[in-house]
Structures are given as structure tokens and as C-alpha cells.
């Protein structure tokens with residue numbers, strides 16, 4: 162089904178269209194990428210030597226890299242899991258074993274794999290899965306990589322102008338293609354000031370560190386199931402778009418996108434599924450539909 166549509170599709174177009182475009186650019190790099198990600202063991206000491214002080218081996222990233230960018234609790238891990246469950250019948254997805262050098266990374270990988278197996282979201286279930294690199298392979302060659310980082314590496318409302326961590330600065334400086342998925346949710350912060358700070362931080366990134374010639378940007382409006390703009394089981398995308406784009410706090414980012422030459426910025430309305438409290442402190446989860454018309458509608462227009 163994925164081959165027929167030629168996309169990674171979660172019943173919709175926006176995110177999938179972009180990943181499809183990514184496919185056309187990434188396949189030409191397969192040879193090059195494969196040789197970089199599997200260095201001969203004799204080179205191991207060299208790799209060790211360049212691991213940065215944060216214990217993150219950015220040499221594991223050769224792109225194209227999809228960056229899930231958003232604050233804590235916005236739903237990056239859940240979105241990643243939902244995307245993986247959808248594409249795994251055609252794409253091989255495996256956590257990169259050597260991205261982080263700290264002892265806790267193996268726990269992260271195990272927790273991710275366990276969640277992918279059963280998608281049970283007890284409170285805090287995604288807590289251990291906040292920082293990992295996934296390698297996505299198609300037809301035997303590297304297709305792309307997904308990076309999920311803890312929200313505070315991107316934005317902390319108590320310190321909105323904090324610098325990015327060193328590993329992130331390296332990623333931003335490296336010249337492989339990046340696809341930034343900027344996470345938003347209607348009412349995601351308690352104050353407009355926090356929303357403006359978040360949007361402005363993205364705006365600065367877009368203006369100064371992302372190239373419209375090389376990179377792509379997606380605005381993802383997450384947890385749509387919580388925000389009633391639905392008709393006939395479908396999210397009304399124009400309503401979600403209005404709520405995000407017409408908010409005064411978004412203005413600076415809109416200008417940055419326009420001025421930076423991003424002519425087509427997909428706006429994706431997304432929900433991983435329905436989350437309900439079971440009354441006993443647990444959350445039950447029902448994944449959203451994978452049909453092309455369903456509540457997990459994503460659209461690019």
C-alpha cells in the first residue's frame with residue numbers, strides 16, 4: 162500500500178508528502194550513507210575521540226534527518242511511535258545503537274521497542290523514550306533518520322532564549338538535509354508570552370540556521386483530538402490552521418518563513434489516537450485510523 166501511493170502515509174498527505182520528497186532525494190545518497198554509518202571497527206578509536214562532551218555521537222547522523230522539534234509533553238515520542246507502527250510493514254526501523262554513549266541509552270532503546278510492540282501508554286510511559294536516533298531503511302538502503310530529543314533541548318519556557326545543546330549545534334551546522342517538524346498544539350502554553358517565545362525561537366532558527374534550498378519545514382498541529390474542530394469525523398484543517406497561524410504570537414515565525422524562501426510549508430493536523438483515563442490512574446489508548454480519510458488527517462494545504 163505504501164508502494165502504491167509512493168509515500169509514507171498515515172492516511173493523509175502532509176507529513177507523508179514531505180517524506181516522499183525526502184525519498185527522492187535520499188535514495189541517491191544510499192551508497193554514501195551506508196559507508197558512513199558502518200565504519201570499520203579499526204576506526205572505532207577515532208569515533209570515540211570525536212564523541213562530544215555530552216556523550217552524543219553526532220557522527221552517527223548522516224541524514225536525511227527528520228527532527229521532531231517541540232517542548233516537553235507536546236507528543237513527539239507518541240507521534241514517532243505512531244508513525245513507526247504505520248510504516249514498519251515497508252520500512253525497517255531500528256534504533257541507532259551508538260548514538261548516545263551513556264549507560265542509560267540501552268534502557269531508552271528497550272523502552273522504545275517495548276512501546277512499539279504494545280503501544281500501552283501508562284502515565285509517564287514515554288518518560289524513558291525522550292532521546293534517541295532511529296535509522297529507517299528502505300529496500301536495503303538508508304532512507305532517513307528520525308531524531309527525537311527531550312523537549313527542553315528545544316525550548317524551556319523558563320529560559321526561552323537558552324542556547325541549543327552542543328550536539329544540536331553540530332547537527333545544525335552539518336550539511337546533510339534536515340526536515341524539521343515543528344510541533345504546535347492549540348493552547349499548548351498557559352500564556353501568549355510563552356507561545357511567542359517558542360514561535361520566535363523557531364523563527365530565529367529558520368532565519369539563521371535552516372536553508373530553504375536544502376531543508377524542509379513542516380508545521381504539525383498535534384493532539385487534534387482534544388480540540389473540537391471536527392466535521393464528519395474529520396478535522397477541519399482550516400480551523401486548526403487559523404488557530405495557529407492567525408495567533409498574534411505566531412506572526413514573527415510566519416514572517417521568518419516567508420523571508421527565508423520556504424514557499425511550501427505543509428501544515429499537518431495530527432492525532433496519534435484517543436487517550437482516555439481509565440479511572441485507575443492509567444491511560445488507555447486507541448490508535449487513530451490509518452485510512453486515507455480518518456481522524457488522523459494530515460494535510461498540506
Ligand SMILES: Nc1nc2c(ncn2[C@@H]2O[C@H](COP(=O)(O)OP(=O)(O)OP(=O)(O)O)[C@@H](O)[C@H]2O)c(=O)[nH]1
Nearest residue numbers: 233234235236237238239287291311312384432433
Ligand atoms: N489526546 C492526545 N494526547 C496525546 C497525543 N499524543 C501524545 N499525547 C499525550 O501527551 C503525553 C506526552 O507525549 P510524549 O510523546 O511523551 O511527549 P514528548 O513531546 O515526547 O515529551 P518529551 O519527551 O518529554 O519532550 C502522552 O503521554 C499522551 O498522554 C495525541 O495525539 N492526543
Ligand SMILES: [Mg+2]
Nearest residue numbers: 237238290291
Ligand atoms: Mg519524548
